[in-house]
């Protein structure tokens with residue numbers, strides 16, 4: 001019988017939303033395959049949050065909890081996951097395709113001689129096999145992929161899979177003895193520099209992005225103000241990143257970040273193919289552009305043709321008004 | 326110091342994707358191929374290291390004869406030696422990494438540079454798998470890097486910030502945009518690249534662990550609604566987002 005191991009990521013001893021998505025997806029696959037599902041968490045103080053996983057259907061959480069696991073280390077973390085995978089004889093490993101997951105999954109593929117499917121946006125079972133769908137060519141095409149190796153790894157794109165709450169399950173927590181030594185921290189995080197308290201575009205449920213149509217960096221606050229009222233994150237086109245208005249960490253697109261929020265608002269962005277590559281999987285797209293023929297309108301669900309400098313402040317005010325009611 | 330760079334050859338970012346007759350790959354007709362954009366950051370990082378610390382640089386690519394173009398582009402920028410592991414087979418990331426690791430084992434570089442991802446299959450795997458197969462550490466999505474007395478310190482992007490990461494050498498690094506500004510090849514470089522030999526090798530591993538069953542285009546969206554032409558459309562847009570799209 002198959003066994004599924006779900007690696008549940010935490011940072012600063014907090015569970016991320018992607019952790020629930022991973023847990024729920026593993027549980028669903030387990031039900032479909034009749035497979036046992038176990039979760040694995042690594043951290044310095046995560047037992048409290050590990051028990052929350054029961055509400056997502058996880059019956060057993062393996063816990064690698066030691067002070068030295070406070071900060072992520074590629075070498076140490078991937079060794080723990082590979083060891084646990086072997087120890088538990090898991091043949092499917094589910095992980096989220098976050099910064100940590102993307103860093104850790106390839107070494108696991110090598111350690112476990114396992115085929116890895118990156119950045120899955122759909123995953124299903126057909127006749128006992130797992131088939132994953134993932135975007136390629138920056139979302140211009142989709143492929144269905146099967147893994148043929150004994151152990152199979154699937155990394156799930158954050159924000160795509162639905163966390164599903166389940167009643168009446170408490171997860172049993174079992175500590176694992178990792179035997180990790182200092183030599184396993186060859187790659188060591190010395191410091192984490194948080195770019196103020198801002199949400200990252202890849203994690204936000206609403207993303208408001210600005211482009212060259214904003215005319216100058218002094219107007220970018222219009223985008224930030226709107227994002228703030230909506231509780232979202234601000235993003236940018238490459239044109240304004242290259243022009244030095246915004247940092248690269250905010251760039252959305254083929255050579256920036258890929259986002260799939262529920263709502264994406266593109267302001268003064270023409271919709272070049274490389275920009276669309278990073279945001280076309282957003283659930284609802286709004287475009288504000290003064291050129292009615294701008295390609296962004298081809299994929300927008302709603303649009304206003306007009307001057308962003310007038311429309312955006314009005315939009316922010318309107319949202320403020322409606323949301324306070 | 327020995328510095329290796331691994332490069333792939335990919336369709337230009339403006340490519341309009343059409344599905345090929347096998348239903349599993351894209352139709353290559355009319356597609357222009359370029360060196361993977363992220364690999365230019367890797368090549369530039371290799372050249373800067375060489376200029377600072379002296380040493381030799383070598384570029385490796387696994388793939389078709391046409392991958393020589395990516396190698397030549399690296400030559401034109403300043404890389405000195407090139408190896409093509411020549412195969413027409415569609416290899417997955419694990420298989421590519423196995424071939425790279427077999428070549429790199431012999432070369433035994435102090436630092437191996439990769440792009441963070443090939444913009445064809447967007448796998449983000451090859452660099453880190455290769456490193457693991459070689460038994461050396463890897464640091465991915467790097468936007469800043471200093472190498473000093475056998476130690477490397479990198480800045481890498483994570484959600485909402487950056488991590489400062491340290492490692493010993495040998496090490497492998499995958500480059501993210503922001504690491505540097507790749508140089509444009511000058512005429513002398515381009516001319517020199519033309520005559521520089523590329524060593525060809527046979528693949529050492531051709532078994533895939535993943536299988537593409539089919540490729541399709543994403544569902545095209547029905548045309549959206551233009552709500553209006555000026556500020557007066559704002560209340561209606563907000564209403565639609567709340568009541569029709571239900572996203573707010």
Ligand SMILES: Cc1cc2nc3c(=O)[nH]c(=O)nc-3n(C[C@H](O)[C@H](O)[C@H](O)COP(=O)(O)OP(=O)(O)OC[C@H]3O[C@@H](n4cnc5c(N)ncnc54)[C@H](O)[C@@H]3O)c2cc1C
Nearest residue numbers: 211212213237238239253254255256268269270275290308
């Ligand atoms: C290898 C490669 C990789 C790339 N990767 C990316 C990427 O990751 N992300 C990315 O975004 N781009 C990327 N690009 C660049 C991309 O091709 C475009 O150049 C870029 O997206 C354009 O940015 P923009 O829409 O802000 O600017 P423009 O294309 O200049 O568009 C500005 C828009 O603003 C509108 N406008 C002007 N004034 C107003 C106003 N007052 N009110 C409202 N609208 C107004 C205009 O009608 C126009 O549509 C890449 C390009 C290459 C070659």
Ligand SMILES: Nc1ncnc2c1ncn2[C@@H]1O[C@H](COP(=O)(O)O)[C@@H](O)[C@H]1O
Nearest residue numbers: 331332387439440442443448449450451
């Ligand atoms: N066929 C290849 N030959 C050499 N290097 C490659 C090849 N494919 C990928 N790479 C390297 O690995 C990085 C990540 O690629 P990928 O895992 O395919 O997204 C690329 O940026 C290249 O540096």
